[in-house]
Amino acid sequence: MGYELFAPAATIKIALHGMDREVKAEYLLVIQAKDMGGHMGGLSGTTTVTVTLTDINDNPPKFSKSLYEFVIPEDLPVGKMGGKVKADDRDIGENAKSTYNIIEGDNQGTFEIITDKQTQEGILRLKKPLDYEGKRAYILKVEATNVRSEASINAPFKDTATVKISVEDSDEPPVFSKPMYLLEVNENAPINTVIGTVTARDPDSSGSLVRYFIDRHTDLERQFNINVDDGKITLAKPLDRETDMWHNITVTATEVRNHSQISRAIVAIRVMDINDNAPEFADEYQAVLCENGKPGQVIQTVSAVDKDDPIQGHYFDYRLVPEMLNNPNFTIKNNQDNTISVLAKHDTFRRQKQETYFLPIIVTDNGNPPMSSTNTLTIRVCGCSKDGIVQSCNVEAYVLPIGLSMGALIAILACIILLLVVLFVTLRRHKNEPLIIKDDEDVRENIIRYDDEGGGEEDTEAFDIATLQNPDGINGYLPRKDIKPDLQFMPRAGQHSGPNGVDVDEFINVRLHEADNDPTAPPYDSIQIYGYEGRGSIAGSLSSLETASSDSDQNYDYLREWGPRFRRLGELYSVGESDRET
Incomplete structure (x- = not known):
């Protein structure tokens, strides 16, 4: 490397090409300056200049080895790490950041690889559960890449490595054929009726036998039993749909050779309805009939309810009992909506003659077989105003004097109560009087009495x-x-x-x-x-x-x-x- 110095200012230039920061990142230069054009007798001074080379992304990532081998147990939870790989890059900073990808060997997407930003390592993680019995080994091809700079556009900036994964067999719990079972049983089914079957198997290659049990916390009344060998669920007690329509129990499957390996499944049992309840009146009706009513007037509208729940819905048939078919006082009318109306036949009802009537009505449903019950409607004869408003339903009201108001009755009753109170107080006062006659009331002979009785x-x-x-x-x-x-x-x-x-x-x-x-x-x-x-x-x-x-x-x-x-x-x-x- 050579430098040229120009006066009055000095410019430092690169004399050679191919400087490499990864070989030498820093240079120290000693520069001397002389006056008098550098002639003899002139003065001079020196200084040190540090030249630091900046990094460019001119180095590709490089795996430390071409083959990585890992052993992963088959019961490794999803999301957990199965191994690490790393590609080294001689660059620094952002130029050294690499991205990892699985490019071959994982068609089912069982694994994924992510980059640890702190260590720039590739973390191999599990995306799906492993099955030793299904696949015991995986061979993956992993690639590490980073961004290339314009200065080295033609340089290779990626590297690949092979990752071999061996699946280790683990003792796994039994696996049910379904995560949830839906069973049905009639409410009149006899005891020991088979409701359904649950099945589970040991997924391990050894294939241990499985035993079945019912979690009694979900069947406190012990209404069901299960065969420990084949998983058949049977009825232990009679069922009543009107009491409980659904029963949810939990069945456990346990390996015979290792009781700690347990799995569970939910069994929902639906109780199917049968027609075992007779319909009855929806309410305890108390019908009122006015004395001044008209023939044919509606006394009461009656409806019925049934605890059963037929698929086709309810339909009720109403009729009078046979001995009341020729009833001279009342009749019924079907309203075609599962209700009936009770009608009066005449207007000569009087409380003095009869205050209460009882009308038995038979209600039958449309089940198979049909069920029926007899319900009695109570009808009271009352005195009403011209507008049909009930005023009194007591027979005694007719024996009272004409014109005697309710206020007068209350006043009479108050007087009677007052007399009883006075009589009670008087009798109590006489009862509390002392039995010993005082001296001034003693009419017998005058005898000296000593009141001092001593100490007994x-x-x-x-x-x-x-x-x-x-x-x-x-x-x-x-x-x-x-x-x-x-x-x-x-x-x-x-x-x-x-x-x-x-x-x-x-x-x-x-x-x-x-x-x-x-x-x-x-x-x-x-x-x-x-x-x-x-x-x-x-x-x-x-x-x-x-x-x-x-x-x-x-x-x-x-x-x-x-x-x-x-x-x-x-x-x-x-x-x-x-x-x-x-």
Whole structure:
């Protein structure tokens, strides 16, 4: 290479042709400049110039090897990579980008090849599933090309390579003959009827046996069975189309040698209709007939429904029951649209005579065999206005006085309710009155009553009362006071006191004796009698009677002696009064 320098400016020119960036991409030049025309004595200076060659697309892509071999399992999913190829290009940037294509060996379009933009590799991918039993090897011819520049229009800018693909056998699940089966069965089919058959095979070359099962999650009521060996589906329970018209179950096929290889198919079973339901009225009709109606007027239009679904559609025949053919009151008319009209024959209907009529009607369908049912139409006779508006359907309305309005009836009813409420409150008030008569209402003899009832059983259970019994008392039989004796006690003849005064000792003793021995004296329940206060105490009595002055002329010793007896007598009278009030 040579350069020429011109003054005052220097121009660098290429002296040789055929410079190749792929051989040497950069040149460093040292340039010297001298003054005085380069003569002796002149001054000079130097500089460095870097010359970089730019790339043009003057190199074609080139595969690193002419044959690529890959082994791909037959169960490789569609879209997954099966191998990589790469064509190298000495150019850089856009000039080095290559495009890959399959030009031979894939007539069925099983594979495709795309370019990885990062690595400029050709990615071989699967477009269709592989079948080892169908085709075990593929030989493809792959081409890599890039865009040529004008400077090298005649240079070759593509390269080809051979790709050999071997399909590896895999254990595949069974394959059903159909992805979905449609079967039909009559709803009156007997149990064990064969509905249809499903088939599946093992696609592997070994050809394993297949077993069939029904997924019970899709047949919770276990209405169907399947033969595990041949896939025949049979009926296990009777079917009713009116309950379920379709049954969708899932059948699984499993390899005998490898139970993990399972495939599934949907079986849709359609239940075919038979005429097993009789038609019936579409509604519970309540027909109304006006008393002032005209003969021939339409009382009610009646239609029917049928749970069955015949292919040719429904057609219903209506007729009266045989015993009602000569019915003097009503007749029916066919409207030619699967409905009938019920007509009145006369205008002399009266509620006082008959309030309700029942009209039995037979409805028959057009099935094979035909089914029929008897339905009864209820017809009520009502009072209507001149315009045919129903006003009343009750017979009792005719026994009411003329001119009595609905408001008057409501007022009468309100009065009756009010009287019942007052009567109820009065009876309840009398019932809640206390049973015990107050003191001001007691007209019996004036007896002192002690309201303090004590502690009840707690008084007798808290202490041992045996020590309170009179040890000096008479030992012997004491009459029971908790039951009323049958014998009547004869009253004792009265004893009169002496003329000189009252003998208190004798009076009290007599009264106590009568009370203790009278079997008719109250109370009749058992009571504890505490008539004895002991033989005496060193401390003496605490009664206030003994606090009297010793200077008093009166002697109160008899009170200490007879006081307990008076208290005993008062207790007897008090308890008797309480028992009578209770």
